[in-house]
Every structure is written in structure tokens, then in C-alpha cells.
Amino acid sequence: MAQTILITGASSGIGRAIALEYAAKGWNLALMARNKEKLTIVAEACKALQANTLISIGDVSIEADCQTFVESAQRTFGDLHVLINNAGISMRGVFKDTDLSVLKNLMDVNFWGTVNCTKHALPHLLKTKGSVVGVSSIAGFKGLPARTGYSSSKFAMQGFLESLRCENLKTGLHVLIACPGYTASSIRENALDSKGKAQGKTPLKEDKLMSAEEVAERIYQAVEGKKKYLILTIQGKLAVFINKWWPSLADRLTYNVVKKEPNSPF
Numbered sequence: 001m002a003q004t005i006l007i008t009g010a011s012s013g014i015g016r017a018i019a020l021e022y023a024a025k026g027w028n029l030a031l032m033a034r035n036k037e038k039l040t041i042v043a044e045a046c047k048a049l050q051a052n053t054l055i056s057i058g059d060v061s062i063e064a065d066c067q068t069f070v071e072s073a074q075r076t077f078g079d080l081h082v083l084i085n086n087a088g089i090s091m092r093g094v095f096k097d098t099d100l101s102v103l104k105n106l107m108d109v110n111f112w113g114t115v116n117c118t119k120h121a122l123p124h125l126l127k128t129k130g131s132v133v134g135v136s137s138i139a140g141f142k143g144l145p146a147r148t149g150y151s152s153s154k155f156a157m158q159g160f161l162e163s164l165r166c167e168n169l170k171t172g173l174h175v176l177i178a179c180p181g182y183t184a185s186s187i188r189e190n191a192l193d194s195k196g197k198a199q200g201k202t203p204l205k206e207d208k209l210m211s212a213e214e215v216a217e218r219i220y221q222a223v224e225g226k227k228k229y230l231i232l233t234i235q236g237k238l239a240v241f242i243n244k245w246w247p248s249l250a251d252r253l254t255y256n257v258v259k260k261e262p263n264s265p266f
């Protein structure tokens with residue numbers, strides 16, 4: 001019988017690619033996001049691959065929406081096997097100039113969204129000895145300049161998931177912390193500026209970045225292999241390694257990368 005995966009933030013980018021990856025592998029899919037139109041298009045593409053697909057329109061920062069998402073997946077498909085906490089937003093702006101509401105918004109979506117969905121899915125995943133996945137970031141290992149809210153939320157997410165993994169050493173629950181490097185998607189267009197408005201365009205050449213499809217495939221393999229961490233891109237691996245052993249060098253290199261971005265605040 002087909003296994004069931006729940007994916008948040010499935011209307012675009014990495015979440016959309018994960019949905020299509022698992023659809024092609026014959027899994028049942030429960031997909032969540034706020035934008036009904038975009039999520040429906042993704043669901044139709046998954047159904048075209050013969051995957052049983054359910055959509056749930058909701059906001060991960062609202063606990064009741066996460067509860068509804070998990071309960072409707074359970075009612076429709078029965079046992080639940082994998083939860084991918086992928087929904088996320090980013091920001092750009094130095095802390096000195098940034099409204100605190102921006103940082104709170106990032107924490108609500110990236111950290112609390114993960115906690116909310118995990119809380120409601122956990123009893124079902126414990127029953128199947130399934131997997132909880134957090135799509136974090138290299139910014140969850142290395143604090144990035146002009147991304148205080150983003151890095152804080154991803155560090156918090158990783159602390160939560162690592163604690164959860166330790167707590168479940170004897171229960172059979174698998175926890176994967178997946179950290180993509182720069183990946184082509186809408187995240188930088190949607191990133192909030194220091195006043196909380198979407199910045200509207202990306203400072204990077206998106207076509208030069210890792211594709212969302214490659215990230216999805218690597219996450220699929222890491223879940224199958226019950227890996228604890230997945231760190232992607234050469235730049236991402238280097239950032240994590242250098243930050244561990246030479247943190248001052250990592251600060252200088254990171255500052256210079258962000259400084260070179262168009263319209264950099266530095």
C-alpha cells in the first residue's frame with residue numbers, strides 16, 4: 001500500500017518539487033500552503049502522475065490550520081509516514097533598521113510553523129516510525145548578515161529538531177535536518193525588507209543556482225537513508241566547515257558575499 005507524505009509550502013519552489021518527486025514515486029500526498037490557486041496547480045500536476053493528492057489551504061503559523069492539515073490527511077489516507085516542514089519566508093535588511101515585526105513574522109512561519117505541524121503529526125509518525133524533516137538552511141549553521149530574522153528562525157528550527165531527535169533515540173522516529181544552499185525559487189522575491197514589504201526581486205542570478213528538483217531528489221534520498229543532516233552545495237558545505245573551525249574567517253567571507261549583492265545594505 002502507498003505511503004503518505006505531508007508537505008508544507010508545496011505551492012512553489014522546493015516544496016512543489018518535493019511533491020512532484022514523491023508523486024512520481026507513487027506516494028499519497030497531503031499538500032499545504034496559503035495560495036489556493038498555486039497549490040491546486042501543483043496538486044493537478046501530482047494527480048497527472050497518478051498520485052492520490054489532498055490539498056489543505058492554511059497558514060503554518062496558525063496552529064489550528066496545522067491541526068486541520070494533519071487530521072484531514074489522516075482521515076483521507078490513514079497512516080502517515082513523512083512530514084516535510086518546508087514552508088518558509090526570508091528577509092533582507094540590517095538589524096539596526098529592521099522592524100521587530102519582521103523578525104517575529106519569520107519566527108512565526110519558519111520556527112513555529114515547524115513546531116505546530118510537528119506537534120500534530122507526531123503521534124501518527126511515532127506509530128509508523130516515520131520521519132520528521134525540517135527544510136532549514138545553511139543560515140541555520142552560520143548567522144548571515146542582513147538576515148538576522150532568517151538565521152534566528154533557522155537556528156531555532158534546528159535546535160528544536162535536534163532535541164526532538166535526541167528525545168526519540170529509542171522510539172524509532174527519524175528526524176532529518178535538510179539544509180539547502182542557494183536554490184532557484186521565489187524565496188528572494190518574496191523576502192521581506194526592513195519594513196516588512198516583499199522586496200519583489202532577487203539579488204541573485206536564479207538560473208545559476210541549484211535547482212529545486214535536485215534539492216527534492218536529495219531530500220528523498222536522505223529520507224530513504226534515514227540521514228540526520230543533509231547539507232547541500234559546495235558553497236554551503238564550505239560555509240559550515242569554515243565556520244566550525246575558523247569563525248572569524250567565515251564572518252569575513254560571508255560579509256563579503258552579501259556586500260557584493262546588488263543593493264546590498266553594506
Ligand SMILES: NC(=O)c1ccc[n+]([C@@H]2O[C@H](COP(=O)([O-])OP(=O)(O)OC[C@H]3O[C@@H](n4cnc5c(N)ncnc54)[C@H](OP(=O)(O)O)[C@@H]3O)[C@@H](O)[C@H]2O)c1
Binds near residue numbers: 059
Ligand atoms: N531557495 C533557497 O535558496 C533556499 C535555501 C535554503 C533553504 N531554503 C528553504 O526552503 C524552504 C522553501 O523555500 P523556497 O526556496 O522553495 O521558497 P518559495 O518558492 O518562496 O516557497 C515557499 C513556500 O512556503 C509557503 N509559505 C510561506 N509562508 C507560509 C505560511 N505562513 N503558511 C504556509 N505556507 C507558507 C509558500 O506558499 P504560499 O505563499 O502559497 O503560502 C511557498 O509554497 C524554505 O523553508 C526556505 O527557507 C530555501
